[in-house]
Amino acid sequence: MSWYDEAGLRLIRMFDPETGHGLSLRALNAGLVRLPGQITSPRLRVQLAGLDLPNPVGLAAGMDKNAVALGPLSRAGFGFLEVGATTPRPQPGNPKPRLFRLPEDHAVINRFGFNNEGMAAMAARLEKRPQGTVIGLNLGANKDSADRAADFATVLETCGPMLDFATVNVSSPNTENLRDLQGKAALEALLRGVLGVRDGLARPIPIFLKIAPDLTEAEIADIATVAGQVGIDGIVATNTTLSRERLRGAHAAETGGLSGAPLFEKSTAVLGRLHAETGGAIPLIGVGGVGSGAQAYAKIRAGATAVQLYTALVYGGIGLVETILRDLEALLKRDGFATVAEAVGA
Numbered sequence: 610m611s612w613y614d615e616a617g618l619r620l621i622r623m624f625d626p627e628t629g630h631g632l633s634l635r636a637l638n639a640g641l642v643r644l645p646g647q648i649t650s651p652r653l654r655v656q657l658a659g660l661d662l663p664n665p666v667g668l669a670a671g672m673d674k675n676a677v678a679l680g681p682l683s684r685a686g687f688g689f690l691e692v693g694a695t696t697p698r699p700q701p702g703n704p705k706p707r708l709f710r711l712p713e714d715h716a717v718i719n720r721f722g723f724n725n726e727g728m729a730a731m732a733a734r735l736e737k738r739p740q741g742t743v744i745g746l747n748l749g750a751n752k753d754s755a756d757r758a759a760d761f762a763t764v765l766e767t768c769g770p771m772l773d774f775a776t777v778n779v780s781s782p783n784t785e786n787l788r789d790l791q792g793k794a795a796l797e798a799l800l801r802g803v804l805g806v807r808d809g810l811a812r813p814i815p816i817f818l819k820i821a822p823d824l825t826e827a828e829i830a831d832i833a834t835v836a837g838q839v840g841i842d843g844i845v846a847t848n849t850t851l852s853r854e855r856l857r858g859a860h861a862a863e864t865g866g867l868s869g870a871p872l873f874e875k876s877t878a879v880l881g882r883l884h885a886e887t888g889g890a891i892p893l894i895g896v897g898g899v900g901s902g903a904q905a906y907a908k909i910r911a912g913a914t915a916v917q918l919y920t921a922l923v924y925g926g927i928g929l930v931e932t933i934l935r936d937l938e939a940l941l942k943r944d945g946f947a948t949v950a951e952a953v954g955a
Contacts, residue, residue, distance in 0.1 A: 613643070614926040626708040626717070634673065637681040637927075644684040645931045647741075652941050653934065655688070655949040657915050658815035658842040658892050660743050660773060664688035664934055665949050666905060669896050669917035670747035670776065670819075671719075675726045676734040683742035686930040691917065692731075693747030694778050697763045699727035700751055707865070710923065711858025715900065716872075717920045719849070720865030723749045723784055728767045735771035745774035747819070748803070752784050758799040762806045769810045777803055780821035780848035782866045791820060793831040800839045815842035822847035822875045822897060829879060833886035843892040845917070846883055847876040850897075869920035873898025877911050884912025889954055900925060902936025912954045 610618075617636065621629040636642055649663035656662070667689040673682060676692045683690065702724025709718045725731070731746065738744055748764045750757035761777050769775065777800065779790040790799055800818065807816050818841050820832055836844055849866025856871060876897025883893055892915075895908030900921035908916045921929055946952040 610926055610928055614928050618926050625706065626710050627705065634678045637678045642927055644681060645686045646684050648686040648931060648934050650938060652938055652948060655914060660815060662688040662743060662915060665915040666930060666934055667691060667915055667917040669919040670694055672919050676731055679738050683739040685927050686934060688915065689743035691745045691747055691776060694723050694749035695725050695728050695731045695746060695764050696723055696749045696751045697728050697760050698751050700724060709860035709863050711856060711860055713857040714869065714871055715924050716858065716867055716869030717923060718860060718863045718865045718867050722752065723781065728764045732768045732771060735768055738771060743773045745776060746772050747776045747778050749778050758790065758802060761799060762802045765803055765806050769814060772814055774815040774817060776817040776819050776845055778819045780819050782849060782851050791832065793835055797835045797839060800841060804839060817843040817845050817894065819845035819848055822850045822872065822879050823852065824879065826882065829882050830886055833883055836891055837887065841891065843894060844883060845894045845896055846880045847897050850875055870898050870900060873904060877908060880908060880913055881911040884954055902933045902940060905933055905937050906940045909949060909952050910955045914953055
Protein backbone atom coordinates (compact mmCIF):
# COMPACT_ATOMS: atom_id res chain seq x y z
CA MET A 610 0.00 0.00 0.00
CA SER A 611 1.34 3.44 -0.91
CA TRP A 612 1.88 6.08 1.79
CA TYR A 613 -0.85 8.14 0.12
CA ASP A 614 -3.41 5.32 0.37
CA GLU A 615 -2.37 4.56 3.94
CA ALA A 616 -2.80 8.21 4.93
CA GLY A 617 -6.26 8.25 3.38
CA LEU A 618 -7.32 5.14 5.30
CA ARG A 619 -6.01 6.58 8.56
CA LEU A 620 -8.02 9.74 7.97
CA ILE A 621 -11.20 7.79 7.26
CA ARG A 622 -10.73 5.69 10.40
CA MET A 623 -10.80 8.87 12.49
CA PHE A 624 -14.55 8.97 11.82
CA ASP A 625 -17.26 6.55 12.86
CA PRO A 626 -17.54 3.68 10.33
CA GLU A 627 -20.69 4.84 8.53
CA THR A 628 -19.40 8.40 8.14
CA GLY A 629 -16.07 7.00 6.96
CA HIS A 630 -17.88 4.89 4.39
CA GLY A 631 -19.57 7.98 3.00
CA LEU A 632 -16.27 9.87 2.91
CA SER A 633 -14.62 7.05 0.94
CA LEU A 634 -17.29 7.35 -1.77
CA ARG A 635 -16.83 11.13 -1.85
CA ALA A 636 -13.08 10.70 -2.19
CA LEU A 637 -13.59 8.38 -5.15
CA ASN A 638 -15.90 10.86 -6.87
CA ALA A 639 -13.54 13.76 -6.15
CA GLY A 640 -10.64 11.99 -7.89
CA LEU A 641 -8.59 11.74 -4.69
CA VAL A 642 -7.91 8.01 -5.09
CA ARG A 643 -5.41 6.53 -7.54
CA LEU A 644 -7.26 4.16 -9.88
CA PRO A 645 -5.47 1.68 -12.20
CA GLY A 646 -8.18 1.36 -14.84
CA GLN A 647 -9.13 -1.99 -16.32
CA ILE A 648 -6.86 -4.88 -15.35
CA THR A 649 -6.88 -7.91 -17.60
CA SER A 650 -4.82 -10.53 -19.38
CA PRO A 651 -5.53 -13.73 -21.35
CA ARG A 652 -5.01 -15.70 -18.13
CA LEU A 653 -7.37 -13.54 -16.05
CA ARG A 654 -10.22 -13.22 -18.53
CA VAL A 655 -13.20 -15.36 -17.62
CA GLN A 656 -16.78 -15.97 -18.75
CA LEU A 657 -19.43 -15.97 -16.02
CA ALA A 658 -22.95 -17.05 -17.03
CA GLY A 659 -22.40 -15.60 -20.49
CA LEU A 660 -20.79 -12.40 -19.21
CA ASP A 661 -17.29 -11.67 -20.52
CA LEU A 662 -15.25 -10.40 -17.58
CA PRO A 663 -11.78 -8.84 -17.92
CA ASN A 664 -10.86 -10.53 -14.64
CA PRO A 665 -12.65 -12.62 -11.97
CA VAL A 666 -12.49 -10.15 -9.03
CA GLY A 667 -15.69 -8.17 -8.51
CA LEU A 668 -16.96 -5.62 -6.03
CA ALA A 669 -19.57 -7.07 -3.68
CA ALA A 670 -22.87 -5.34 -2.97
CA GLY A 671 -22.88 -2.99 -0.01
CA MET A 672 -20.08 -0.57 -0.81
CA ASP A 673 -22.07 1.48 -3.31
CA LYS A 674 -25.62 0.93 -2.14
CA ASN A 675 -27.13 3.69 -4.28
CA ALA A 676 -24.83 3.62 -7.33
CA VAL A 677 -23.33 7.03 -6.56
CA ALA A 678 -19.73 6.16 -7.55
CA LEU A 679 -20.07 3.96 -10.63
CA GLY A 680 -17.64 6.05 -12.67
CA PRO A 681 -14.58 5.78 -10.43
CA LEU A 682 -15.39 2.22 -9.34
CA SER A 683 -15.43 1.17 -12.99
CA ARG A 684 -11.79 2.34 -13.15
CA ALA A 685 -10.68 0.65 -9.92
CA GLY A 686 -9.56 -2.62 -11.53
CA PHE A 687 -12.60 -4.76 -10.76
CA GLY A 688 -13.80 -7.27 -13.33
CA PHE A 689 -17.42 -6.45 -12.46
CA LEU A 690 -19.44 -4.37 -10.00
CA GLU A 691 -22.52 -5.16 -7.93
CA VAL A 692 -24.46 -2.27 -6.40
CA GLY A 693 -27.39 -2.17 -3.96
CA ALA A 694 -29.23 -3.80 -2.30
CA THR A 695 -32.25 -1.94 -3.68
CA THR A 696 -35.86 -2.21 -2.56
CA PRO A 697 -39.00 -0.97 -4.35
CA ARG A 698 -39.53 1.92 -1.92
CA PRO A 699 -36.82 3.96 -0.17
CA GLN A 700 -36.23 2.93 3.42
CA PRO A 701 -33.96 4.30 6.16
CA GLY A 702 -32.82 0.94 7.50
CA ASN A 703 -32.11 0.18 11.12
CA PRO A 704 -31.24 2.79 13.78
CA LYS A 705 -27.63 4.01 14.07
CA PRO A 706 -25.04 2.99 15.04
CA ARG A 707 -25.28 0.00 12.72
CA LEU A 708 -21.75 -0.47 11.36
CA PHE A 709 -18.79 -1.58 13.46
CA ARG A 710 -15.13 -2.13 12.67
CA LEU A 711 -13.25 -5.05 14.23
CA PRO A 712 -9.66 -4.20 13.21
CA GLU A 713 -8.12 -6.96 15.34
CA ASP A 714 -10.10 -9.45 13.26
CA HIS A 715 -9.97 -7.60 9.92
CA ALA A 716 -13.75 -7.78 10.03
CA VAL A 717 -16.89 -5.67 10.07
CA ILE A 718 -20.33 -6.16 11.61
CA ASN A 719 -23.28 -4.41 10.01
CA ARG A 720 -27.00 -4.30 10.67
CA PHE A 721 -27.97 -1.75 8.03
CA GLY A 722 -31.32 -3.35 7.19
CA PHE A 723 -31.41 -2.57 3.44
CA ASN A 724 -31.10 1.22 3.85
CA ASN A 725 -31.36 2.64 0.31
CA GLU A 726 -32.97 5.32 -1.83
CA GLY A 727 -35.32 2.94 -3.65
CA MET A 728 -35.57 1.57 -7.16
CA ALA A 729 -36.57 4.85 -8.88
CA ALA A 730 -33.38 6.58 -7.74
CA MET A 731 -31.32 3.51 -8.63
CA ALA A 732 -32.82 3.30 -12.13
CA ALA A 733 -32.10 7.00 -12.76
CA ARG A 734 -28.42 6.52 -11.90
CA LEU A 735 -28.09 3.28 -13.84
CA GLU A 736 -29.37 5.06 -16.94
CA LYS A 737 -26.16 7.13 -16.80
CA ARG A 738 -23.90 4.18 -16.02
CA PRO A 739 -20.41 3.96 -17.52
CA GLN A 740 -20.20 1.75 -20.58
CA GLY A 741 -17.70 -1.07 -20.94
CA THR A 742 -18.15 -2.24 -17.32
CA VAL A 743 -20.20 -5.25 -16.21
CA ILE A 744 -22.66 -3.92 -13.61
CA GLY A 745 -25.23 -5.85 -11.60
CA LEU A 746 -27.79 -5.02 -8.95
CA ASN A 747 -28.54 -6.71 -5.64
CA LEU A 748 -32.32 -7.05 -5.34
CA GLY A 749 -33.95 -6.61 -1.95
CA ALA A 750 -37.36 -6.45 -0.28
CA ASN A 751 -38.89 -3.72 1.85
CA LYS A 752 -39.02 -4.53 5.55
CA ASP A 753 -42.75 -3.70 5.78
CA SER A 754 -43.74 -5.28 2.46
CA ALA A 755 -46.91 -7.35 2.35
CA ASP A 756 -45.31 -9.56 -0.32
CA ARG A 757 -41.55 -9.66 -0.02
CA ALA A 758 -41.17 -12.27 -2.74
CA ALA A 759 -42.87 -9.94 -5.23
CA ASP A 760 -40.54 -7.06 -4.28
CA PHE A 761 -37.56 -8.74 -5.93
CA ALA A 762 -39.41 -9.03 -9.25
CA THR A 763 -40.64 -5.44 -8.98
CA VAL A 764 -37.10 -4.05 -8.62
CA LEU A 765 -35.90 -6.17 -11.52
CA GLU A 766 -38.74 -4.98 -13.74
CA THR A 767 -37.79 -1.35 -13.09
CA CYS A 768 -33.99 -1.61 -13.19
CA GLY A 769 -33.42 -4.68 -15.37
CA PRO A 770 -33.07 -2.84 -18.70
CA MET A 771 -29.98 -1.02 -17.37
CA LEU A 772 -28.25 -4.08 -15.90
CA ASP A 773 -25.87 -6.84 -16.97
CA PHE A 774 -26.98 -9.16 -14.14
CA ALA A 775 -29.08 -9.14 -10.98
CA THR A 776 -28.73 -10.95 -7.66
CA VAL A 777 -31.65 -12.13 -5.54
CA ASN A 778 -30.65 -11.46 -1.94
CA VAL A 779 -32.64 -13.63 0.47
CA SER A 780 -29.70 -14.05 2.81
CA SER A 781 -29.26 -10.75 4.63
CA PRO A 782 -29.57 -11.36 8.39
CA ASN A 783 -30.68 -7.78 9.04
CA THR A 784 -34.27 -7.92 7.73
CA GLU A 785 -36.46 -10.00 10.02
CA ASN A 786 -37.49 -13.38 8.58
CA LEU A 787 -35.89 -12.66 5.19
CA ARG A 788 -33.75 -15.79 5.40
CA ASP A 789 -36.95 -17.83 5.65
CA LEU A 790 -37.21 -17.32 1.88
CA GLN A 791 -34.25 -19.71 1.46
CA GLY A 792 -36.60 -22.61 2.28
CA LYS A 793 -37.18 -24.95 -0.65
CA ALA A 794 -40.83 -24.15 -1.51
CA ALA A 795 -40.60 -20.41 -0.82
CA LEU A 796 -37.34 -20.10 -2.73
CA GLU A 797 -38.66 -21.91 -5.80
CA ALA A 798 -41.75 -19.68 -5.97
CA LEU A 799 -39.69 -16.52 -5.52
CA LEU A 800 -37.11 -17.45 -8.16
CA ARG A 801 -39.74 -18.46 -10.71
CA GLY A 802 -41.37 -15.06 -10.27
CA VAL A 803 -38.07 -13.22 -10.77
CA LEU A 804 -37.08 -15.37 -13.75
CA GLY A 805 -40.48 -14.73 -15.34
CA VAL A 806 -39.82 -10.99 -15.19
CA ARG A 807 -36.28 -11.53 -16.50
CA ASP A 808 -37.59 -13.49 -19.49
CA GLY A 809 -39.88 -10.58 -20.34
CA LEU A 810 -37.05 -8.04 -20.56
CA ALA A 811 -36.04 -6.84 -24.02
CA ARG A 812 -32.54 -8.05 -23.15
CA PRO A 813 -32.72 -10.95 -20.67
CA ILE A 814 -29.86 -10.96 -18.16
CA PRO A 815 -28.33 -13.60 -15.86
CA ILE A 816 -29.99 -13.95 -12.46
CA PHE A 817 -27.90 -15.00 -9.46
CA LEU A 818 -28.99 -16.14 -6.00
CA LYS A 819 -27.09 -14.99 -2.89
CA ILE A 820 -27.19 -17.42 0.02
CA ALA A 821 -26.19 -17.38 3.68
CA PRO A 822 -23.17 -19.19 5.12
CA ASP A 823 -25.17 -20.41 8.12
CA LEU A 824 -26.79 -23.35 6.35
CA THR A 825 -26.88 -27.07 7.08
CA GLU A 826 -25.74 -29.57 4.46
CA ALA A 827 -29.39 -30.48 3.86
CA GLU A 828 -30.29 -26.84 3.27
CA ILE A 829 -27.38 -26.43 0.85
CA ALA A 830 -28.57 -29.52 -1.01
CA ASP A 831 -32.11 -28.11 -1.21
CA ILE A 832 -30.82 -24.81 -2.61
CA ALA A 833 -28.73 -26.64 -5.20
CA THR A 834 -31.79 -28.68 -6.22
CA VAL A 835 -34.04 -25.64 -6.55
CA ALA A 836 -31.38 -23.68 -8.44
CA GLY A 837 -31.05 -26.50 -10.95
CA GLN A 838 -34.79 -26.98 -11.34
CA VAL A 839 -35.65 -23.32 -11.98
CA GLY A 840 -32.58 -22.62 -14.12
CA ILE A 841 -30.85 -19.97 -12.03
CA ASP A 842 -27.71 -18.63 -13.75
CA GLY A 843 -25.39 -18.60 -10.76
CA ILE A 844 -25.12 -18.72 -6.96
CA VAL A 845 -23.29 -16.18 -4.81
CA ALA A 846 -21.79 -17.90 -1.78
CA THR A 847 -22.01 -16.29 0.67
CA ASN A 848 -23.53 -13.35 2.51
CA THR A 849 -22.51 -12.35 6.06
CA THR A 850 -22.65 -14.72 9.02
CA LEU A 851 -24.31 -14.64 12.42
CA SER A 852 -21.44 -16.68 13.87
CA ARG A 853 -19.06 -15.00 16.32
CA GLU A 854 -16.41 -17.69 16.73
CA ARG A 855 -12.90 -16.68 17.88
CA LEU A 856 -13.40 -12.91 17.53
CA ARG A 857 -11.18 -10.49 19.44
CA GLY A 858 -12.64 -7.09 18.51
CA ALA A 859 -14.36 -4.90 21.09
CA HIS A 860 -17.57 -4.91 19.04
CA ALA A 861 -17.75 -8.69 18.64
CA ALA A 862 -21.03 -8.90 20.57
CA GLU A 863 -22.89 -6.46 18.32
CA THR A 864 -25.86 -7.94 16.45
CA GLY A 865 -25.80 -8.06 12.67
CA GLY A 866 -23.92 -9.80 9.90
CA LEU A 867 -20.18 -10.43 10.25
CA SER A 868 -18.00 -10.05 7.16
CA GLY A 869 -14.27 -10.10 6.50
CA ALA A 870 -11.43 -12.46 7.35
CA PRO A 871 -13.27 -14.61 9.96
CA LEU A 872 -15.84 -15.57 7.32
CA PHE A 873 -13.32 -17.00 4.85
CA GLU A 874 -13.26 -20.64 5.95
CA LYS A 875 -17.01 -20.93 6.56
CA SER A 876 -17.99 -19.34 3.24
CA THR A 877 -15.39 -21.35 1.31
CA ALA A 878 -16.71 -24.58 2.84
CA VAL A 879 -20.25 -23.70 1.69
CA LEU A 880 -18.87 -22.85 -1.75
CA GLY A 881 -17.10 -26.20 -2.02
CA ARG A 882 -20.20 -28.06 -0.88
CA LEU A 883 -22.31 -26.24 -3.48
CA HIS A 884 -19.81 -27.09 -6.19
CA ALA A 885 -20.09 -30.76 -5.24
CA GLU A 886 -23.90 -30.65 -5.03
CA THR A 887 -24.27 -29.00 -8.44
CA GLY A 888 -21.51 -30.99 -10.12
CA GLY A 889 -20.07 -27.74 -11.39
CA ALA A 890 -23.14 -27.22 -13.59
CA ILE A 891 -24.07 -23.85 -12.05
CA PRO A 892 -21.50 -21.02 -11.96
CA LEU A 893 -20.56 -19.95 -8.44
CA ILE A 894 -19.33 -16.58 -7.19
CA GLY A 895 -17.21 -16.86 -4.05
CA VAL A 896 -17.60 -14.13 -1.42
CA GLY A 897 -16.48 -13.92 2.18
CA GLY A 898 -13.09 -13.00 3.58
CA VAL A 899 -11.25 -12.48 0.28
CA GLY A 900 -8.31 -10.19 1.05
CA SER A 901 -5.41 -11.62 -0.96
CA GLY A 902 -4.59 -13.27 -4.24
CA ALA A 903 -4.11 -16.57 -2.39
CA GLN A 904 -7.61 -16.36 -0.92
CA ALA A 905 -9.16 -15.50 -4.28
CA TYR A 906 -7.28 -18.48 -5.74
CA ALA A 907 -8.56 -20.75 -2.95
CA LYS A 908 -12.16 -19.75 -3.73
CA ILE A 909 -11.59 -20.50 -7.42
CA ARG A 910 -10.05 -23.88 -6.69
CA ALA A 911 -13.02 -24.63 -4.40
CA GLY A 912 -15.40 -24.08 -7.33
CA ALA A 913 -15.83 -20.34 -7.89
CA THR A 914 -15.79 -18.97 -11.42
CA ALA A 915 -15.39 -15.47 -9.96
CA VAL A 916 -15.05 -13.86 -6.53
CA GLN A 917 -16.22 -10.67 -4.85
CA LEU A 918 -14.85 -8.59 -2.00
CA TYR A 919 -15.67 -5.51 0.02
CA THR A 920 -14.65 -5.67 3.70
CA ALA A 921 -10.95 -6.16 2.86
CA LEU A 922 -10.99 -2.71 1.22
CA VAL A 923 -11.76 -1.17 4.62
CA TYR A 924 -8.32 -2.29 5.79
CA GLY A 925 -6.35 -2.52 2.55
CA GLY A 926 -7.74 0.32 0.46
CA ILE A 927 -8.89 0.26 -3.14
CA GLY A 928 -5.32 -0.47 -4.28
CA LEU A 929 -5.76 -3.96 -2.85
CA VAL A 930 -7.68 -4.96 -6.00
CA GLU A 931 -4.61 -4.53 -8.18
CA THR A 932 -2.44 -6.47 -5.72
CA ILE A 933 -4.91 -9.36 -5.54
CA LEU A 934 -5.08 -9.64 -9.33
CA ARG A 935 -1.30 -9.53 -9.75
CA ASP A 936 -0.84 -12.26 -7.14
CA LEU A 937 -3.72 -14.34 -8.52
CA GLU A 938 -2.21 -14.30 -11.99
CA ALA A 939 1.15 -15.39 -10.56
CA LEU A 940 -0.47 -18.32 -8.74
CA LEU A 941 -2.34 -19.45 -11.84
CA LYS A 942 0.89 -19.30 -13.85
CA ARG A 943 2.85 -21.15 -11.14
CA ASP A 944 0.42 -24.06 -11.21
CA GLY A 945 0.24 -24.27 -14.99
CA PHE A 946 -3.27 -22.86 -15.52
CA ALA A 947 -3.54 -20.91 -18.75
CA THR A 948 -6.95 -19.51 -17.72
CA VAL A 949 -9.06 -19.05 -14.61
CA ALA A 950 -11.58 -21.52 -16.01
CA GLU A 951 -8.98 -24.29 -15.90
CA ALA A 952 -8.53 -23.78 -12.14
CA VAL A 953 -12.21 -23.73 -11.18
CA GLY A 954 -12.85 -26.64 -8.84
CA ALA A 955 -9.30 -27.92 -9.18
